[in-house]
Amino acid sequence: MMLYKLLNSSKLLNKNSAILTLMDSDSFIKENIKNLDIPVYSLQMRKIPSAMSFLRLRKIISDFSPSLIQGWMYHSNLISELCKMLGKAKIPTLWNIRHCVYNLKYEKKSTSMAIRLGAILSTKPKKIIYNSHTSSQQHHLLGYCSEKTVIIPNGFNIENHSVQERKILKVPDDCIIIGNIGRYHPLKDHKNLICAAKEIIKIKPNVKFVLIGRGVDPDNRNLMQMLKSFGIQEYFYLMGEVKDLELLYPEMDFVVQASYSEGFPNVLGESMAAGVPCVATSVGDTEWLIGPSGFLVQPQNPEELAKACIKMIEIGREARLKLGEMARQRIIKNFSINTVANMYENLYLEVLRDK
Secondary structure, three states: OHHHHHHHHOHHHHHHOOEEEOOOOOOHHHHHHHOOOOOEEEOOOOOOOOHHHHHHHHHHHHHHOOOOEEOOOHHHHHHHHHHHHHOOOOOOEEEEEOOOOOOHHHOOHHHHHHHHHHHHHOOOOOEEEEOOHHHHHHHHHOOOOHHHEEEOOOOEOOOOOOOOOOOOOOOOOOOEEEEEEOOOOHHHOHHHHHHHHHHHHHHOOOEEEEEEOOOOOOOOHHHHHHHHHHOOHHHEEEOOOOOOHHHOHHHOOEEEEOOOOOOOOHHHHHHHHOOOOEEEEOOOOHHHHHHHHOEEEOOOOHHHHHHHHHHHHHOOHHHHHHHHHHHHHHHHHHOEHHHHHHHHHHHHHHHHHHO
């Protein structure tokens, strides 16, 4: 999604790029990129690359004759080095790593192998772009070349900003809506959120928690069992995956991140861009992102998380709106998609000048 936003925001990249996917899968991101009139090629790889996929790669590189190759995540970073070998002239490569690695045992076997091989080959690219300081530090410990490091954060759209009436979430206007967005995964720590919610409801019962993300729906037995054991299921809306999140953010009073690990949390940036303040655990680059526009707490501490949420409720609507506007201005100044697109453009031009 970040790649699509980048191509959509940069005239330089939009007019001079082609996308090469490893697998031939359909997705709305792929279709959106095609709608930008950017050519999209596919190597049609399976789990194990075939001789045919390498022949396709050689032909695409020969036909397109790129001046620069940008890998996008581990497997593509490795393929970018193969592209360099297949080119008629030496093509500079850049890698892009958009992932935090807290322990390789949590990664898929193929991903773990790609990460390890990337460490061995990490002197090959001109630069390695990370979207968070946390990710760069973790990869340096894994053996990635620190001298190649460039930090370019995620960028956020700032145009879609509006204060809406509650048209989607059918709750009274005086009810406090607390949003939480993230897939169902141990690192997102939904247990931390639910334990905090139990304490919040005791003091501020006029609240509703809206949980959004893959696997966060009424079919999730673990979540439902936890809510029922605390007797608070009536305070929760479990909505699963939602595509048009930008329509929901303005209906929330604030957003909570309960994770015990993050890199550069997109959800917080998106809510801030929409003028919605945040309460978040101080993990990854969250403090860099939020600054003074929200409340930070320690991870895996539901009591502290509950206190911060209660404080956000008690400061009142006007104060929350002021925090939300401060958050939005922080995104506009430091993390807008246009600012981030300029960072990529300048880096590409610098590499091409060296060439």
